[in-house]
Amino acid sequence: MTTRAPDDGARPLRRDAELNRRRTLEAARRVFAERGLAATLDEVAHRAGLGVGTVYRRFADKDALVEALFEEQIRELCHLAEAAATDPDPWTGLASFLDGSSERMAQDRGLRDAVLTGEHGRAGVALARAELGPRLQALVVRAQDSGDLRADVTATDLVTALKSLQVAGDLGRQACPQYWRRHLGIYLDGLRTRRARPSPLPAPPLSDEQLGEAMQTHHRARG
Incomplete structure (x- = not known):
């Protein structure tokens, strides 16, 4: 027994x-x-x-916590790209990914800080290159094959655009939280090959005074 x-x-x-x-x-x-x-x-x-x-x-320390959190958020963006790839309309799928990922950045100051400063999230950056990059490339190819996305646009162009949208989200955080959407609208119009007319921009511009104050705050925050 x-x-x-x-x-x-x-x-x-x-x-x-x-x-x-x-x-x-x-x-x-x-x-x-x-x-x-x-x-x-x-x-x-x-x-x-x-x-x-x-x-x-x-x-072990805050850096380890930020690394783990950033890696988790990159995985969520991978899921977002996978969902976008199932949209029957390739252009809508690509646009929804750009909108959804930008919205996450605009609402999450910590995630925005990690991406903009480049001081944290090395594991997340490696994961983005290995996992998120190919998924974004697949969205680009689908939209180009459908004739909706400019043939000369690359996935790295969209990564650059996403980073600039994060800056727009940072600059508009106080005066106009939806400011990044205005710039996303500008980018989408520039990326698309077929449209009858310019799309209405969904948020107002910043005034000279608002932009000046936001730039000062942004530079102070970045050291």
């Missing part, structure tokens, strides 16, 4: 560890989205309802 080894509690501890990791990531997403990457691990732990020591057991 065999006897069952007593439960040493390892599995519940592993489940608890994974639960705390998820709580930390979800709290970090909210805190960094609101305050940017200047937020501290103490703030993240408080939002998660955990002790700082518990957070440090899951992530």
Whole structure:
């Protein structure tokens, strides 16, 4: 007759560890989205309802937490690109990806900081090149094959456009949160081969004063 080894509690501890990791990531997403990457691990732990020591057991420092969160967000963008590729209309699929990914950046100050500063998210950048890049390329090819997207546009052109839209989102954050949509409309009109007339721009421009103040804030934030 065999006897069952007593439960040493390892599995519940592993489940608890994974639960705390998820709580930390979800709290970090909210805190960094609101305050940017200047937020501290103490703030993240408080939002998660955990002790700082518990957070440090899951992530060695804030950089490790930002890396994990950025990698997770890149995976979400990959899912967004996959969904866009199933749209029966290749142009609509491409436009929906550009809109959806830009909206995520505009609403998430931490994600925008990670992309714009280039100081964080090395694992996420590698993942973007390996996983997101080919998916974006597939969207480009579909839209070009349908005749809707300019034949001379490349996936790297769209990555550059997405980064400029992040800057527009940063500049318009206070005066016009939808400012990035105005520039997305301009880009889409320039990318499309067939349109009867210029599309209405969905947000107003910034005034000279608003742009000047936003530029100063942007440069101060970037050091």
